Amino acid sequence: xxxxxxxxxxxxxxxxxxxxxxxxxxxxxxxxxxxxxxxxxxxxxxxxxxxxxxxxxxxxxxxxxxxxxxxxxxxxxxxxxxxxxxxxxxxxxxxxxxxxxxxxxxxxxxxxxxxxxxxxxxxxxxxxxxxxxxxxxxxxxxxxxxxxxxxxxxxxxxxxxxxxxxxxxxxxxxxxxxxxxxxxxxxxxxxxxxxxxxxxxxxxxxxxxxxxxxxxxxxxxxxxxxxxxxxxxxxxxxxxxxxxxxxxxxxxxxxxxxxxxxxxxxxxxxxxxxxxxxxxxxxxxxxxxxxxxxxxxxxxxxxxxxxxxxxxxxxxxxxxxxxxxxxxxxxxxxxxxxxxxxxxxxxxxxxxxxxxxxxxxxxxxxxxxxxxxxxxxxxxxxxxxxxxxxxxxxxxxxxxxxxxxxxxxxxxxxxxxxxxxxxxxxxxxxxxxxxxxxxxxxxxxxxxxxxxxxxxxxxxxxxxxxxxxxxxxxxxxxxxxxxxxxxx
Amino acid sequence: xxxxxxxxxxxxxxxxxxxxxxxxxxxxxxxxxxxxxxxxxxxxxxxxxxxxxxxxxxxxxxxxxxxxxxxxxxxxxxxxxxxxxxxxxxxxxxxxxxxxxxxxxxxxxxxxxxxxxxxxxxxxxxxxxxxxxxxxxxxxxxxxxxxxxxxxxxxxxxxxxxxxxxxxxxxxxxxxxxxxxxxxxxxxxxxxxxxxxxxxxxxxxxxxxxxxxxxxxxxxxxxxxxxxxxxxxxxxxxxxxxxxxxxxxxxxxxxxxxxxxxxxxxxxxxxxxxxxxxxxxxxxxxxxxxxxxxxxxxxxxxxxxxxxxxxxxxxxxxxxx
Numbered sequence: 001x002x003x004x005x006x007x008x009x010x011x012x013x014x015x016x017x018x019x020x021x022x023x024x025x026x027x028x029x030x031x032x033x034x035x036x037x038x039x040x041x042x043x044x045x046x047x048x049x050x051x052x053x054x055x056x057x058x059x060x061x062x063x064x065x066x067x068x069x070x071x072x073x074x075x076x077x078x079x080x081x082x083x084x085x086x087x088x089x090x091x092x093x094x095x096x097x098x099x100x101x102x103x104x105x106x107x108x109x110x111x112x113x114x115x116x117x118x119x120x121x122x123x124x125x126x127x128x129x130x131x132x133x134x135x136x137x138x139x140x141x142x143x144x145x146x147x148x149x150x151x152x153x154x155x156x157x158x159x160x161x162x163x164x165x166x167x168x169x170x171x172x173x174x175x176x177x178x179x180x181x182x183x184x185x186x187x188x189x190x191x192x193x194x195x196x197x198x199x200x201x202x203x204x205x206x207x208x209x210x211x212x213x214x215x216x217x218x219x220x221x222x223x224x225x226x227x228x229x230x231x232x233x234x235x236x237x238x239x240x241x242x243x244x245x246x247x248x249x250x251x252x253x254x255x256x257x258x259x260x261x262x263x264x265x266x267x268x269x270x271x272x273x274x275x276x277x278x279x280x281x282x283x284x285x286x287x288x289x290x291x292x293x294x295x296x297x298x299x300x301x302x303x304x305x306x307x308x309x310x311x312x313x314x315x316x317x318x319x320x321x322x323x324x325x326x327x328x329x330x331x332x333x334x335x336x337x338x339x340x341x342x343x344x345x346x347x348x349x350x351x352x353x354x355x356x357x358x359x360x361x362x363x364x365x366x367x368x369x370x371x372x373x374x375x376x377x378x379x380x381x382x383x384x385x386x387x388x389x390x391x392x393x394x395x396x397x398x399x400x401x402x403x404x405x406x407x408x409x410x411x412x413x414x415x416x417x418x419x420x421x422x423x424x425x426x427x428x429x430x431x432x433x434x435x436x437x438x439x440x441x442x443x444x445x446x447x448x449x450x451x452x453x454x455x456x457x458x459x460x461x462x463x464x465x466x467x468x469x470x471x472x473x474x475x476x477x478x479x480x481x482x483x484x485x486x487x488x
Numbered sequence: 489x490x491x492x493x494x495x496x497x498x499x500x501x502x503x504x505x506x507x508x509x510x511x512x513x514x515x516x517x518x519x520x521x522x523x524x525x526x527x528x529x530x531x532x533x534x535x536x537x538x539x540x541x542x543x544x545x546x547x548x549x550x551x552x553x554x555x556x557x558x559x560x561x562x563x564x565x566x567x568x569x570x571x572x573x574x575x576x577x578x579x580x581x582x583x584x585x586x587x588x589x590x591x592x593x594x595x596x597x598x599x600x601x602x603x604x605x606x607x608x609x610x611x612x613x614x615x616x617x618x619x620x621x622x623x624x625x626x627x628x629x630x631x632x633x634x635x636x637x638x639x640x641x642x643x644x645x646x647x648x649x650x651x652x653x654x655x656x657x658x659x660x661x662x663x664x665x666x667x668x669x670x671x672x673x674x675x676x677x678x679x680x681x682x683x684x685x686x687x688x689x690x691x692x693x694x695x696x697x698x699x700x701x702x703x704x705x706x707x708x709x710x711x712x713x714x715x716x717x718x719x720x721x722x723x724x725x726x727x728x729x730x731x732x733x734x735x736x737x738x739x740x741x742x743x744x745x746x747x748x749x750x751x752x753x754x755x756x757x758x759x760x761x762x763x764x765x766x767x768x769x770x771x772x773x774x775x776x777x778x779x780x781x782x783x784x785x786x787x788x789x790x791x792x793x794x795x796x797x798x799x800x801x802x803x804x805x806x807x808x809x
Contacts, residue, residue: 055695077697092692094685096755101681105696111678 005064006031006167006199007052007084012061014047018418021047022058023223029168032197034190036214036231038207039243040478041294041444043220045203046089049170052201053086054079066167080106083167085158087174089203091150095143099123099153102142107162126156130189131182147177155186159193168199175209187213205293205459207236207482219243240482244475267319267407267438268305277462280305282407282438287429289452289472290442290463292481297461298442299411305440306409322346322405324396326412326442332396333384340366340380343395346403369398374424390421397425401432408432410441414448426451446474457481509804514748514764517797521771528778535657542659543725545770546649547572548740549663550718552748552766553670553759555741557711560674560687561704562754563608563615567623568715569738571601573731574630575719580639580729597626598712605708609701623738630731637730641723649724663763670759683707688755740769743794747801769794 007029014022022044029035037045050056051063054074063070065082079086093102103123104110110119120138127134136149145153151174158169171190175183190200190213204210210217211231219227219242227242268282280301282288290298309321325331334342344351344362351361366380373394377387384392393413400408410429414422429439429451441452449455455472457465457480465480467473525532525541532541551572558565574597582590604622608615653661674680685693686703694700718737723729746752747768748761772793776786 053695075697076695080697086695088695092689092695094689094692094755096688096753097681097685101685104678104681105685105693105698108697115678116676 005029006033006066008062008064009048009052010062012048012051012063013059014051014056015059020223022051024061025220025223025225027052027218027225029199029201031167032194032199033216034194034200034202034214036210036217037201037203037220038205038210038217038239038482039220040446040481042222044223045220046172047223048220049086049172049201049203052079053084053170081164083165084170085166085168086170087154087158087172089172089176091147091154093142093150093154093157096141098141099136099138099145102153103157103160106157106160109163122160122162123153123156126160127152130156130159131185134182148179148182151175151177152182159189159198166198168201169193170201170203172203173205174202175204175206183209205296205482207239210239211236217242236482237479240475240479243482244478268309268440270305270308272463274462276464278456278464278466280456280463282440284406284438285433285436286454287433287439287441287452289449289455290440290458291446291449291455291477292458294444296458296481298458300461301458301463302409302411302440302442309407309409319406320404321407321409322400322403323409324400324411324413326410326415328389328392328396331411333392335385337384338381339370339375339377339384339387339395342384343369343380343398343402346399350404365402369402373398373428388418390417393417394421394425397428401428401437406436407438407440410439410443412442412444414443414445422448446477449477459483510749510801511758511761513800513804514761514768517747517800518764518768518771521768521775524775525771525778535652539652539657539659541774542657542663542767542770543649545767546659546662547718547722547725547734548737548744548770549666549763549766550714550721551734551737552741552744552762553666554711554714554718555738556670556745556748556750556757556759556762557707557714558615559742559745559750559752560684560755560757561707562687562752564619564742564752565711566616566619566738567626568619568741569735570623570626570630570731571597571712571715572719572722572734572737574626574633575716576723576726576733577630577634577639577729577731579645579720579723580641581634583645584640584642594716597629598709598716601712601715602705602708605711606701606705609704627731630729634729634731637728637733639729641727641729645720645724646727649721659767663767667760667763670763674757674759684755684757686755687757688753740766743798744769747797749801768797 005028007027009025009027012022012025012027013020021042025044025048027048037048039045047056051058051074054076057073063074065084068082070078094105097105100116100120100123103119104115107119107122110122124138127136131152134149134152136145136152142150142153155171155174158171159166175186178186187209190202194200194215202210202214211234214231217229217231217234217239218225219239221243229242265283266281267284268280270281271279280288290302292298306321306323309318312318313320329335334345340362343366347365348357351357351365353361369375370377370380375387375391375394375398377391384395387395397413414425417425426448429441433439441448443449443452449472452472454466454468455477456463457467457477459481464483465476467476467480531537551568555565555568575594578590578593578597582593604618607613608618649658651658656664672680674684682693682698683703683706686698686700690700693703719734722734726733744765745757745762747765748758748763750757750762772790773786775793776789781789
């Protein structure tokens with residue numbers, strides 16, 4: 001490590017199961033330095049910050065803060081004592097408490113007689129310093145504040161100081177809910193604090209802000225730092241190129257013959273929300289992908305399309321639709337049911353003989369799909385949770401594909417699934433598409449999108465870019481995700 | 489600045505704020521009940537009359553506060569009534585003859601209660617199932633100690649419950665006292681803020697460096713102690729013990745918490761509201777007696793009153809309980 005560094009993380013590794021979230025990361029921050037941390041979904045930014053803040057423990061690697069070595073486990077409390085604060089992307093205020101009480105939660109020393117008065121002054125002064133004219137009522141419960149005001153409170157709270165020093169603030173998408181003026185005030189304050197020796201790590205998809213406020217930019221791809229550079233002289237296209245430069249674009253799926261794009265055949269033909277939002281259409285046998293950074297409106301749009309599809313199939317006898325959830329545990333599996341019951345729930349009407357479910361029909365359907373999906377188990381009567389995550393996901397796929405749905409919505413279904421299973425399922429999806437089924441696929445991993453015929457890239461709630469055939473390349477997707485260059 | 493303008497608008501309105509209404513609701517409900525009783529029988533409003541009217545509210549207030557601490561965690565305790573019943577049995581059988589035994593037994597039950605709370609927290613078990621099971625365990629223990637209602641509470645305890653303090657009857661002093669203490673502990677003290685935060689957004693509180701386990705154990709221990717006090721006082725009032733004396737406390741306690749402005753989401757509870765809610769609900773049967781509702785109808789009618797009062801909560805709040 002360099003002796004002057006405030007934060008020195010060397011060869012940090014962290015794996016979640018088979019996934020290497022951090023594959024040996026070196027990350028340094030100087031005193032009073034503002035570092036921008038950028039990368040696509042799953043690049044490891046959040047994991048790295050969680051390690052730095054003590055909410056995730058590293059598997060291995062050396063870690064120094066202000067010259068002191070952190071040996072063994074590191075807790076958020078220690079991080080606070082060491083002068084590290086964090087503004088999380090999902091805001092971490094207690095909604096049932098007011099602004100002053102939330103300030104108290106962060107500071108142990110705000111106790112005893114008069115703590116409320118001291119906390120009020122602390123947060124009021126900080127809010128005034130960062131967001132002059134903010135107009136936030138300190139007595140308001142967080143639940144009653146609009147999202148922008150919550151974010152201001154969270155930011156201001158992170159910069160308050162009592163007994164522990166303030167050395168470095170981690171800001172994860174800090175401006176996503178701030179208005180124009182508040183963003184300007186915030187960025188100016190980060191520079192001002194840096195002048196007083198307080199470092200900051202800024203994670204943002206708004207590359208202009210990164211270039212505007214940061215001294216140095218660190219780029220992560222697949223759990224590694226692939227580039228870091230002083231931000232002077234850098235442009236937005238440079239940053240996009242740095243994020244996409246590591247992997248050579250893969251061979252793209254063969255271009256479609258174009259016979260199915262007559263408008264009248266379309267199974268989906270939905271207008272955009274406004275002039276900046278592209279209309280989305282889908283022909284039979286097509287696979288379209290929703291790309292972009294996670295949480296930019298892809299899932300919301302997909303659910304809207306799915307619900308419209310459900311309604312249409314019910315009210316206007318349009319073909320059925322199915323949905324494969326990516327969040328298996330909360331939206332996908334019935335946890336205490338068997339594999340067979342989980343598989344057939346979507347097709348029960350067709351398995352009925354009279355008022356009862358035919359055991360024979362159900363069994364043959366289950367056996368057929370288990371074989372086709374290569375689900376690894378000795379009996380379909382075992383509980384679904386006895387399967388590995390990847391195999392559970394196969395059952396969920398089978399549930400959707402066994403139904404008579406003509407359009408299948410895939411909600412990032414491959415999250416946390418091993419590579420072997422992925423390849424099998426990709427093949428299956430393409431085979432089903434060849435037989436006329438259509439797929440809408442929200443994928444957070446860039447690689448998966450190469451299985452799509454066309455993709456829509458989302459940014460800030462809108463479909464902003466439409467890519468087709470050989471245009472489906474990482475650099476184009478990244479550029480559109482980050483609002484990058486115009487002519488790629 | 490436009491943003492400031494947006495934030496400020498809305499907090500100034502001619503109508504009382506929703507929160508103000510919510511705070512006022514338990515008081516309004518109490519006043520309505522008292523108003524009905526006053527209209528029917530004005531003589532109740534004497535020192536003696538109020539003592540009689542609210543006597544049984546004393547243990548209910550403590551039981552409701554006990555339930556409140558659990559609801560603050562976003563959970564529920566279905567064993568509260570059975571636990572209070574067990575305490576009355578321990579008190580009536582042992583406290584006079586073998587005080588050492590009684591204290592040991594009470595400490596033991598508190599420890600078991602806290603241990604169950606710890607299990608619920610650590611193993612992330614559904615509290616509704618675990619406490620339902622525990623309610624039968626507590627009832628079973630109570631029946632082993634005292635198979636049929638009986639025993640005798642110590643004279644000092646009975647005398648204490650008959651004490652006539654100056655100015656206000658004992659139940660009202662008790663209500664005032666525990667409301668103030670409860671409000672201070674949960675709403676004003678700096679650690680109370682952490683406890684409420686831990687109920688609403690445990691992740692955020694843990695990120696700020698607090699021990700969630702400690703916060704939860706404290707709340708469970710507090711709930712157990714309050715339930716012990718409820719049992720002690722109940723036994724003092726009835727002068728005996730009875731395993732089945734208080735099954736209604738479980739749901740009346742929940743009703744008092746909700747009526748007092750609490751929600752099942754965790755972190756949103758009001759000690760003052762809960763105390764007033766308990767006073768209100770304890771009046772329900774008296775109101776019906778004064779209105780000369782036939783005894784066979786009373787239990788059902790009590791449910792109706794509870795329903796109406798809680799419906800007021802929903803109408804005002806428009807928020808999920």
